[in-house]
Each structure stands twice: as C-alpha cells, then as structure tokens.
Amino acid sequence: MTKAELIEALVERIERLTKKEAELIVNTVLKSIADSLATGDKVELRGFGSFKVKARRAREGRNPKTGDKVSVDAKRVPYFKAGKELRERVNN
Amino acid sequence: MTKADIVEVVHTRTGFSKKESSEAVESILDILKEVLEQGEKIKLSGFGNFVIRNKEVRKGRNPKTGEEMEISARSVLTFKPSQKLKDHINGS
Numbered sequence: 001m002t003k004a005e006l007i008e009a010l011v012e013r014i015e016r017l018t019k020k021e022a023e024l025i026v027n028t029v030l031k032s033i034a035d036s037l038a039t040g041d042k043v044e045l046r047g048f049g050s051f052k053v054k055a056r057r058a059r060e061g062r063n064p065k066t067g068d069k070v071s072v073d074a075k076r077v078p079y080f081k082a083g084k085e086l087r088e089r090v091n092n
Numbered sequence: 093m094t095k096a097d098i099v100e101v102v103h104t105r106t107g108f109s110k111k112e113s114s115e116a117v118e119s120i121l122d123i124l125k126e127v128l129e130q131g132e133k134i135k136l137s138g139f140g141n142f143v144i145r146n147k148e149v150r151k152g153r154n155p156k157t158g159e160e161m162e163i164s165a166r167s168v169l170t171f172k173p174s175q176k177l178k179d180h181i182n183g184s
Contacts, residue, residue: 001127001134009123014116024106025116030139032101036093038181043093048121049169053181076181078140080171089129090144091167 037078049082095121128169140173 001009003026010022017025033043033051043051058074082090095117102113124142127134134142144167152163173181 001132003136003139006120006123006134006136010116010119013119013123017116021106021108022116025102025108025113026120028102028105029098029117029120030136032093032098034139034177034180036097037177038183041093043098045095045098045121048125051171075178078171078173078177078181080140080142082169086125086128086169089125090131090169092129 040076045083047083047085049080049086051078051080053078131167136174138174138176140171140177143170143172144168145170 007019007022007026010026011017011019014022036043037051037053040053042053053076056075056077059072061070061072062068063070099110099114099117102108102117103110106113108116124134128142128144131144133144136142147163147166147168149165150163151160153160
C-alpha cells in the first residue's frame with residue numbers, strides 16, 4: 001500500500017471526507033510523528049507500536065568499494081517497535 | 093507523544109473537531125494494521141516503509157539458563173525510515 005492508497009482507503013472509511021482533506025490529515029499525522037522524533041521525543045501509539053530515536057556514536061567506517069577509512073559522524077536514527085497487538089496480528 | 097497528542101495536532105492544523113480528528117487517526121491506524129496483517133508492505137513516501145519479514149526456524153539460547161532451544165518460524169514487522177525522515181531527525 002502506498003500513501004495515495006492509504007488516503008483513498010481513509011476516504012472510503014469516512015465518506016464525508018474529501019480526498020484533499022484525507023490527504024491533509026494523513027500528512028499531518030506523519031509530520032507530527034516526524035517532528036516529535038526530531039525533538040527527541042518518542043511516539044507511543046497504543047495497539048500499533050512506538051517510534052523512538054536511538055543515538056549512534058561517531059565511528060570509523062570504511063568505504064566498501066575502496067577499503068579507505070572514513071569517519072562516520074555521530075547521528076540519531078529513528079526506529080520502530082511494533083506493539084503487542086500488531087506483532088501478534090502480523091504473526092497470526 | 094501519544095495518540096491523543098497527534099489528534100490534538102490534527103485538530104489544530106486542519107480545523108476538524110477533536111471527535112472527527114480522533115476518528116480519522118484511529119481509522120488510519122486501523123487501515124495500516126489491517127494491511128500489515130495481510131502481509132502486505134506499506135510505503136509512505138517521505139516517511140518510511142513498513143515491511144513484513146518472514147523468519148525461518150532457527151536455534152537460539154535461553155539467555156537465563158544457556159539452554160539451547162528452537163525459535164519457531166515467524167513473521168515480524170520492520171520499519172525502514174526514509175532518507176527524508178533520517179535527515180529531519182538529524183536536523184538537516
């Protein structure tokens with residue numbers, strides 16, 4: 001399923017919504033999650049799962065093509081952990 | 093951030109009532125769960141992809157007792173963040 005298909009599915013479910021409105025809602029939801037993570041705050045969605053940010057230390061890496069050493073800066077990476085309900089439903 | 097906070101953001105940014113915003117957020121999560129339950133992946137451009145991975149049976153150990161045991165085959169959900177989300181979280 002793509003974002004466009006998610007928007008269509010939302011319109012089918014809540015018929016009074018126009019496609020434009022559904023699009024605005026989907027984008028607002030995704031943006032609010034992204035913005036929360038950007039401030040370092042986790043997002044917990046009961047029944048679905050949680051998004052968190054993990055800190056990665058700076059490290060020495062290598063260019064896999066040339067084998068040259070390169071320094072990889074410290075960074076933060078988002079990760080998702082499925083909630084119990086979703087984990088069980090996926091594994092049905 | 094919780095579901096209630098996301099509903100609040102949708103309400104203030106879209107002008108839909110809190111009740112409507114809540115209904116829409118719940119519907120989005122329901123749709124995502126139903127699609128993932130079917131084993132279908134979800135691609136949300138600019139955000140990331142949710143993918144079901146099928147894991148084969150493998151040997152593991154009970155970390156407490158050190159006893160070797162079989163870990164059953166299972167389907168697990170993984171999230172691969174988009175480059176845009178990764179950049180956003182690192183403030184670029």
